Amino acid sequence: MEKQDQQGMVEVVADKIWKFFSSVKLAVVLLIILAVVSVIGTVIQQNQAPEEYLKEYSLTTVQWFETLGFFDLYHTWWFVLLLLLLTANLTICTLERFPHAWKAMRAPLKPLEDDGFKAVPYKKEIMIKGGMEAAETAALRALQGKRYTHQLTKEQGVTHLASQKGAYSRMGVYVTHVSIILIFVGALIGAFFGFKGFLNLPEGEASAVVYLRNEPLWDQIMDGFGISKSPVIHDPRGGVPAMPLGYYVRTDDFEVDYYANAGRPTGMPSEYWSILSVYDLQQQKVLEKRIRVNDPLTHHGITFYQSSYGTIPNATGRIVLNVSQKNSPGPGETVVLMPGTSVYVKSIDRTIKAAGLAPFGMRDAATGQVQYYQARNEELINPTVELEVYRGKSLAYKTQVMKVDSSEPSMPEDYRISYVDYWGARYTGLQVTKDPGVWIVYAGFIMLCVGPLIAFFGSHRKLWVRIQDRKGQAAVLVGGSSNRNRLAFEREFNSIVEAIAK
Amino acid sequence: MESAQLFNFATVAYLVSMVGYISYLAFRNEGIGKVASYVTYAGLVLQTIALAMRWIESYQMGIGRVPLSNLYESLVFFTWSTVLIYLLVEWKYKTRAFGAFVMPVAFLALAFINFAGISTDISPLVPALKSNWLFYHVLISFLGYAAFGVAFAVSMIFLLIDMEDRGPVRDLGIGLGAMAALAVIGYAMAAAGERMKLIFWMGLGVLVLVWFLYLVMRGAKNKPQVYLFWSMCVTLAIGLMVAMGFDIVYLNLTHTLQPGESMKQHLFKASFLSKSLVNVVVAWGLIAGLFWFIWSKGMSLKKLLVQYVPSQEILDDVTYRMIAIGWPLLTGGIITGAVWANSAWGTYWGWDPKETWSLITWFVYAIYLHSRYVRGWKGTQMAVISAVGFLAVIFTYLGVNLVLSGLHSYGGMN
Ligand code: HEM
Numbered sequence: 067m068e069k070q071d072q073q074g075m076v077e078v079v080a081d082k083i084w085k086f087f088s089s090v091k092l093a094v095v096l097l098i099i100l101a102v103v104s105v106i107g108t109v110i111q112q113n114q115a116p117e118e119y120l121k122e123y124s125l126t127t128v129q130w131f132e133t134l135g136f137f138d139l140y141h142t143w144w145f146v147l148l149l150l151l152l153t154a155n156l157t158i159c160t161l162e163r164f165p166h167a168w169k170a171m172r173a174p175l176k177p178l179e180d181d182g183f184k185a186v187p188y189k190k191e192i193m194i195k196g197g198m199e200a201a202e203t204a205a206l207r208a209l210q211g212k213r214y215t216h217q218l219t220k221e222q223g224v225t226h227l228a229s230q231k232g233a234y235s236r237m238g239v240y241v242t243h244v245s246i247i248l249i250f251v252g253a254l255i256g257a258f259f260g261f262k263g264f265l266n267l268p269e270g271e272a273s274a275v276v277y278l279r280n281e282p283l284w285d286q287i288m289d290g291f292g293i294s295k296s297p298v299i300h301d302p303r304g305g306v307p308a309m310p311l312g313y314y315v316r317t318d319d320f321e322v323d324y325y326a327n328a329g330r331p332t333g334m335p336s337e338y339w340s341i342l343s344v345y346d347l348q349q350q351k352v353l354e355k356r357i358r359v360n361d362p363l364t365h366h367g368i369t370f371y372q373s374s375y376g377t378i379p380n381a382t383g384r385i386v387l388n389v390s391q392k393n394s395p396g397p398g399e400t401v402v403l404m405p406g407t408s409v410y411v412k413s414i415d416r417t418i419k420a421a422g423l424a425p426f427g428m429r430d431a432a433t434g435q436v437q438y439y440q441a442r443n444e445e446l447i448n449p450t451v452e453l454e455v456y457r458g459k460s461l462a463y464k465t466q467v468m469k470v471d472s473s474e475p476s477m478p479e480d481y482r483i484s485y486v487d488y489w490g491a492r493y494t495g496l497q498v499t500k501d502p503g504v505w506i507v508y509a510g511f512i513m514l515c516v517g518p519l520i521a522f523f524g525s526h527r528k529l530w531v532r533i534q535d536r537k538g539q540a541a542v543l544v545g546g547s548s549n550r551n552r553l554a555f556e557r558e559f560n561s562i563v564e565a566i567a568k
Numbered sequence: 569m570e571s572a573q574l575f576n577f578a579t580v581a582y583l584v585s586m587v588g589y590i591s592y593l594a595f596r597n598e599g600i601g602k603v604a605s606y607v608t609y610a611g612l613v614l615q616t617i618a619l620a621m622r623w624i625e626s627y628q629m630g631i632g633r634v635p636l637s638n639l640y641e642s643l644v645f646f647t648w649s650t651v652l653i654y655l656l657v658e659w660k661y662k663t664r665a666f667g668a669f670v671m672p673v674a675f676l677a678l679a680f681i682n683f684a685g686i687s688t689d690i691s692p693l694v695p696a697l698k699s700n701w702l703f704y705h706v707l708i709s710f711l712g713y714a715a716f717g718v719a720f721a722v723s724m725i726f727l728l729i730d731m732e733d734r735g736p737v738r739d740l741g742i743g744l745g746a747m748a749a750l751a752v753i754g755y756a757m758a759a760a761g762e763r764m765k766l767i768f769w770m771g772l773g774v775l776v777l778v779w780f781l782y783l784v785m786r787g788a789k790n791k792p793q794v795y796l797f798w799s800m801c802v803t804l805a806i807g808l809m810v811a812m813g814f815d816i817v818y819l820n821l822t823h824t825l826q827p828g829e830s831m832k833q834h835l836f837k838a839s840f841l842s843k844s845l846v847n848v849v850v851a852w853g854l855i856a857g858l859f860w861f862i863w864s865k866g867m868s869l870k871k872l873l874v875q876y877v878p879s880q881e882i883l884d885d886v887t888y889r890m891i892a893i894g895w896p897l898l899t900g901g902i903i904t905g906a907v908w909a910n911s912a913w914g915t916y917w918g919w920d921p922k923e924t925w926s927l928i929t930w931f932v933y934a935i936y937l938h939s940r941y942v943r944g945w946k947g948t949q950m951a952v953i954s955a956v957g958f959l960a961v962i963f964t965y966l967g968v969n970l971v972l973s974g975l976h977s978y979g980g981m982n
Binding site (some may be wrong): 092093094098101102104105107109112124140202254255262359369373377497498499501504507508511514515518519523553 | 672699762763766769770773777781831881882885890893895896898899900903906907908910911912914915918919921924925928929932934935938939942952968972
């Protein structure tokens, strides 16, 4: 007896909770709260260093904000809880209503009886002179003209036409709502099993790890419970944790192109790219790809995005030059040397010395003089090499070669030296992420694009036509209803009635 | 022929159509109305061709980028989408009543570009912005903004028609008094340092929020409050447009934009945020005057309008339809932005202020869409929510750069 009562209690409570979560009012309240709370995180800057906050707020305020999680608001437990509540609301509301909507969509067409005609919001009776047959054809034509599907029944001299269109549109709202659930689930999967990291990789170097901004929650939890060890390598000195990739990634080359104004680079990058190659742990090359901003490389679920670049302080790279004969079109010979060093080039019997290297030189097209400009952070905007060419021990001539040249550098002998690259002095900045949930999120995105269109621009419209003989004339009664967009339906209804009357 | 010339022809077409729609209302002559519509169609076609040509021109210049990347282009595109959406409404609802309200906005925006001499240069883009997703993102978002703009205009008409009278003059006094007090407190607190400025904006935000909530919950029972809200929205819309126009003209006279510098950073520097006290006082004086004028003349406007505009039921329906167009577009805009961010950085959502504000806007319109299912929330409340939604749109577009990034002493946002 007591046990049964308890069960009754449980059921009542469960029922209450279910009711609570299936209400649209709760949805509106949650949306209002979310909208309001989200504002806070746009007014208070997120994820700054504590010193920065202390410049702006008093110590007590900082402590309060810290407690409330206002400095990383969108990841606090209570914000996530609000999102969870909305998702629960959405899920339960969907579960509650979907069966009805499904039934309403699949319900077979039935002729409407007198009571039914009383209940429909739109109805009209007209008389048609041509008799039953003519009325029937007119009605069919009118309905087909508006793309209604119909069902025709005849009983006791009365013709019933039941027709409808747009039944599928009842699904629009559910597609929309499910899409939001999917996006939320996808985001959770990303947070649990994915990570975000970065890697600054100099030209010519390889790495088997990336540095983490956030560790996968799942690994943290599993490690915390001692179930399985997290693959993340923690630096005992408190450095940035590293995530092993399971392979090596190497920067083969990195390059920046700049917008030019009247032939002169402006220092504003138009494009930058890296050639990355992937080696397995046995150091076999697996693949190679040139990545650019907006065009990343993905391997084993981990994606490398070109995000920044920089010059390595005090690093010396290698100057790569090409020497080719002026009169023969061959590819020429590649010559590599360090700044300040010389190399003997056999094919031309000369020693080339790279006397100096400047990050940003430009040749005046008219005078041929080279000018040097200040480059921010020693950025290689137009690297220029000062060359000295020796015949034996004696200096033959001096010249300069550069990446983008406004005119021919002076090459008094019958070969040409040209600039190819200054390699190894820069690093490419890569964002590295793994997000196994992203495809679920994208599926949600697609549904979220489609769902509202179905919901807003479709409507389930039903029309019934009853044709009866009344003293040689046909009495046609038309009734109709639509689940939404009444004004448009009213127009269509009237035009159908008109078409039948004609 | 160059795209710039075609844009000029479109501007002229919109001028003619604006005059046409206003005369149509004034003389109630169907013929004039038809001419106005045809001219508008012609203007839209011209502008469409001009946009396409500008795109092609950018390729010929070797830059090859979508014509949607600076103030000039976004203003042009904004007028284009507004006219497009308006024509859809005209065609769908078979009414030319809104033309007299929408076309002036389109014409003024285009005329303003020419008059203010906003740079029409096609300038290059930084690598991250070179993405088709970005193009779709901006395109779709702007179309959405235009639909919300039309919804806002129609809601404003709805609210005005909905009012029986304007309420006691005391209300105007309270409105003006509140405005003056807030302005004085605001300037004083801003002058007292970054911290006070932040507190002021937070306080103002809370105040505004409480008022909105009050209007939505109890608005139907307190019409004078709604009327005050109406006057404030209209004042804000007109005031913002005029002030921005003034600022940009002033800016062009006194300053050349450096590469990478955005026009938005300079807005209101000639009026509300001017260093000259005279400018500030005059700006506020004008705003107060405008507010007073709108509040006291609103009812006369209502008397005039009632003769032309469709029934409240239809106005409500147009608002809903516009939001039903705008909301999926905004959704698409947010999604394409997320996909772009994911292809550029591997993060589809980063909670940066601009993103977050577009989400807030999205929430507000979601509230609008669901509030039809909340008992007792009808026409008036819906119109108020639609107006709040558009205020959120404006804040997303302007406020994030103007207010939020100005609030912090360190680091710029975005
Ligand atoms: C961010 C979250 C949500 C979004 C984007 C969303 C979107 C939509 C859209 C676009 C519609 C169609 C509106 C219209 O026809 O005017 C709709 C309808 C509806 N939504 Fe939501 N919704 C959300 C959350 C919720 C939640 C949490 C509930 C839970 C109760 C809910 C319940 C409903 C109901 C009952 C309808 C009406 C369905 C009908 O027409 O029969 N929604 N929603």
